[in-house]
Amino acid sequence: MPAANIFLSYRHADNDHLNGGIVQLLKDIQSEFEYKNAKTVRLFIDSESLNWGDDWQNALDQAVGMSNIIIPAVTPRYLQSAACRKELLDFYNHIGNDPNKKILPLIIQNIDGVSGLSQDDPVWKIVHASQHLVVRDLRLLSPTEREKEVIRITDRLTRVIKTMDETTASAQQDTQKNDDKSDGGEEGILDQILKMKQSGTDLNIALEKYGQGLNTVAEIVNRHPIPESRTMEEHSRWAQELSEELKPALKTVDDASAQISNNWEVIYAALQVWVTGIKEISSSAERNDQIDLIAQMLQGWHNSFQMSESIRVLPAQFTLISAFYPSLRPLARTLKSSIEMIGNMDKMTVSLQHRVESLR
Structure with missing residues (x-):
């Protein structure tokens, strides 16, 4: 059983501009996590996880619903993309107050002062209310600097998954204690x-x-x-x-x-x-x-x-x-x-x- 099901939400044009850098970054994080923890994480990437002939939108909706972590690769173009906004809002709606589901935004490009977007915007608020990480410009990193960035992000992901596991275990204990209460909710x-x-x-x-x-x-x-x-x-x-x-x-x-x-x-x-x-x-x-x-x-x-x-x-x-x-x-x-x-x-x-x- 994987330690987490992670959905990568990203703007394809951004990934293309970075020569596949966003997708590769997440694959390297996946590999580093498995190396350090001897546990697997399942990573959903639409361009690789969907088969020819699949109902594209339905498959994406199902993937969002099945994931317990979404990592939005946030850029100015991401915030202005209707499809990316839908993915993030759908996952946010899916979370409810479930402590075992998390949004972990990676700020790939500075989003301060994005034209036509106020700080009252729901997507803006979701990004900034979450435990976001600012990623250094992928184009300017040396191989060593990039590896350090992968390790830094992986360490944060490891801590988040560990906290989720501990919260789930605690919630299960509380549920067991309250099983005799029929009107608890x-x-x-x-x-x-x-x-x-x-x-x-x-x-x-x-x-x-x-x-x-x-x-x-x-x-x-x-x-x-x-x-x-x-x-x-x-x-x-x-x-x-x-x-x-x-x-x-x-x-x-x-x-x-x-x-x-x-x-x-x-x-x-x-x-x-x-x-x-x-x-x-x-x-x-x-x-x-x-x-x-x-x-x-x-x-x-x-x-x-x-x-x-x-x-x-x-x-x-x-x-x-x-x-x-x-x-x-x-x-x-x-x-x-x-x-x-x-x-x-x-x-x-x-x-x-x-x-x-x-x-x-």
Whole structure:
């Protein structure tokens, strides 16, 4: 039995740019771990673990679900990749409060100041909340320096797996002690519902402010079409005036985004604990009641995260306009970042919905 099942999440273009360096780094870590510990680790690499004709997406989803460690090779392009973000968010959703599943990000390239990505972004938060390691530039390392880097990362991986094993053993002992308690999970579920109540109220208020801010942005943009005049002076004046008029509305959007992110973090953590607690309920009738209750709540969040078509196209409109009018670029980045954040929260909700339905 392997000591761990590791899923490598990476952007193929980054691996190609580094001449296969990301995949080779993980293979060397796998080999070093087995050399030091006399134990195997199973490493899932999509380009090598999938066979011709496999259902690619389904196979990836299954691999994410079966793994107990995911190692995202984080770069600016990774953070902007829809597929990479999905892998990381799916694993995060799969974790719940399970101490035997870990995210171990490797920062392959500096991600500070990535355009269009705020620190309220869920993927950004996951990367920085985890025990991430900054990897020195693989292109600039001598063979000896690279070997030291492999050893450093392997030592960290060894400690993490050892801690996971100890936590699992301790949890099994606790479970054995509490086997005679038939209602052990009920109190935990009630705690999570109470925890979500206030954060849920605050989240709804923030979402309302956020929607009002976005609608104001859309109204202002519609009131100020691009001038037909070809003079640079008039176009520059138009961009500056539009920028100034948009600032209050975008500040509302920005402030509401931060509130949404903070409250969603509390709610989502509670939801994960709740889902895990449902699995421990022995009575099928009671379990189904809890599933129905959380499913209804998740559907409500899913509905809250939906946006009209006129709002969804705003980032694309602003990106196009800001290419010609530099004064609008900061506003375009704020808008794109906040709308993507809501979209990611919706993906997290949908993923959790699927997890809940699988408990029936």
